[in-house]
Amino acid sequence: MDTESFVLPVLGVVEETADACSVQLGVTPEVEAHFTYRPGQFLTLAVPSEETGLAARCYSLSSSPVDGGPLTVTVKRTVDGYASNWICDNLKAGDSIRVLPPSGIFSPADLDHDLLLFAGGSGVTPIISIARTALARGKGKIVVFYANRDESSVIFANEWARLSAEHPDRLVVVHWLESVQGLPSQDQLKSFASHFASYDSFCCGPAPFMKSVSLALRELEFPRERRHQEKFVSLGGNPFGDVAELQKAEATLADADDHEDDDAPALAGPVRLEVELDGSTYEYDDWSGRETILEFLESKGLDAPFSCREGNCSACACMVLEGEVKMAHNEVLDEMDLADGIRLGCQSTPLTEKLRITYNG
Numbered sequence: 180m181d182t183e184s185f186v187l188p189v190l191g192v193v194e195e196t197a198d199a200c201s202v203q204l205g206v207t208p209e210v211e212a213h214f215t216y217r218p219g220q221f222l223t224l225a226v227p228s229e230e231t232g233l234a235a236r237c238y239s240l241s242s243s244p245v246d247g248g249p250l251t252v253t254v255k256r257t258v259d260g261y262a263s264n265w266i267c268d269n270l271k272a273g274d275s276i277r278v279l280p281p282s283g284i285f286s287p288a289d290l291d292h293d294l295l296l297f298a299g300g301s302g303v304t305p306i307i308s309i310a311r312t313a314l315a316r317g318k319g320k321i322v323v324f325y326a327n328r329d330e331s332s333v334i335f336a337n338e339w340a341r342l343s344a345e346h347p348d349r350l351v352v353v354h355w356l357e358s359v360q361g362l363p364s365q366d367q368l369k370s371f372a373s374h375f376a377s378y379d380s381f382c383c384g385p386a387p388f389m390k391s392v393s394l395a396l397r398e399l400e401f402p403r404e405r406r407h408q409e410k411f412v413s414l415g416g417n418p419f420g421d422v423a424e425l426q427k428a429e430a431t432l433a434d435a436d437d438h439e440d441d442d443a444p445a446l447a448g449p450v451r452l453e454v455e456l457d458g459s460t461y462e463y464d465d466w467s468g469r470e471t472i473l474e475f476l477e478s479k480g481l482d483a484p485f486s487c488r489e490g491n492c493s494a495c496a497c498m499v500l501e502g503e504v505k506m507a508h509n510e511v512l513d514e515m516d517l518a519d520g521i522r523l524g525c526q527s528t529p530l531t532e533k534l535r536i537t538y539n540g
């Protein structure tokens with residue numbers, strides 16, 4: 180994945196609802212190669228700030244990579260939030276904004292598979308990208324459960340109606356309005372999902388909604404590889420800085436930590452790592468174990484996913500299949516994720532002499 184940032188022109192800003200807007204970005208032929216993306220991925224925007232220089236925030240792409248439309252992110256105002264309000268209040272056609280290329284793993288491996296998509300509020304952004312792309316390129320059925328506070332907060336209402344009318348045999352969209360039905364309970368979500376137990380599920384929305392969906396799907400015994408979640412959190416740091424300098428600083432810190440950490444058993448020799456990434460398997464037996472998984476894979480020239488490098492986003496999430504790691508910092512994975520073996524590659528160092536991990540699925 181790319182570490183370089185790019186300044187892209189703003190082609191237009193579309194008001195979607197009273198508190199959400201879509202920002203369309205231009206990609207010139209010179210930078211096009213950096214902006215190919217999979218549905219469900221996000222961009223990281225550098226929002227100017229007089230206070231801190233910039234505030235880095237991730238925004239999922241609502242556009243589809245296959246329909247020829249402009250690269251588009253959709254931003255919903257967060258009450259008292261800095262970046263989301265700045266974007267909705269200030270950005271306009273003719274401006275430009277610095278972004279990091281697409282990133283993230285919240286994307287179907289197989290667009291032909293039947294998809295069960297759960298969205299709450301602004302969580303619809305990656306969901307509509309996945310739906311648009313699967314309708315254009317896949318063959319499966321798509322069921323969308325979209326929860327909102329009330330009718331006026333439904334983002335892409337017309338687009339969902341248009342897609343449903345165009346694909347009556349493949350797409351069903353169920354709108355759930357809190358103003359009418361109350362918050363969807365775990366039992367209601369479970370009852371809904373029970374009709375689609377063989378589908379691949381993707382869920383994005385407020386934390387309580389995602390928790391209810393996740394518990395419902397677990398009760399229905401959806402296997403881990405068919406349960407995908409994207410969490411919306413704000414980055415604390417600045418991934419736009421000099422990445423080489425950052426890595427050097429992190430390596431120094433990692434060395435210092437090594438001496439101070441009494442909990443971690445010292446590893447006698449180099450660590451053996453087997454990693455599945457982008458459909459290939461790589462094996463190494465010369466990992467000192469001092470660098471994080473991400474740093475080690477980068478040193479081997481692999482394009483391991485990452486964004487914030489701080490444990491604040493889940494772009495670098497991988498699953499530990501064998502062995503154990505410790506994470507220096509984790510703001511996004513909850514107990515259930517950890518129980519499933521998910522870890523953040525940018526924060527994980529090995530505790531065992533053999534480690535097997537996967538970024539697939």
Ligand SMILES: Cc1cc2nc3c(=O)[nH]c(=O)nc-3n(C[C@H](O)[C@H](O)[C@H](O)COP(=O)(O)OP(=O)(O)OC[C@H]3O[C@@H](n4cnc5c(N)ncnc54)[C@H](O)[C@@H]3O)c2cc1C
Nearest residue numbers: 228230237238239254255260261262263301304411412413
């Ligand atoms: C993978 C991913 C995808 C996402 N996709 C979307 C999406 O598609 N749509 C969407 O709407 N959201 C999305 N989000 C959430 C988004 O990144 C932000 O978290 C959200 O917009 C809230 O950011 P905010 O700055 O408005 O609010 P907050 O982060 O709550 O803003 C308050 C913070 O800003 C700081 N602050 C206040 N004033 C200033 C200032 N002048 N300069 C600098 N900092 C200041 C404060 O210290 C405080 O920490 C996504 C998040 C992730 C991780």
